[in-house]
Amino acid sequence: MEPIEEKTISCPYCGEIISIEVDSTGGMNQDFFEECPVCCRPIEIVARRDYEGNLSLIIKSEDDV
Ligand SMILES: [Zn+2]
Structure with missing residues (x-):
């Protein structure tokens, strides 16, 4: 399993598709x-x-609250 996983999300405000990195070593x-x-x-x-x-x-x- 790679420690850093790249994921694509869409911005909840403007809808832009952005990619983020999730560090699985964080838990x-x-x-x-x-x-x-x-x-x-x-x-x-x-x-x-x-x-x-x-x-x-x-x-x-x-x-969102
Ligand atoms: Zn945005």
């Missing part, structure tokens, strides 16, 4: 922010890895 569950290169707004990303090693991402915007 099974991670929560981090990535700034959109187009609209410069912070995108909250929750990364979860299940026991089979599949990475799933949950994208949240600042507007």
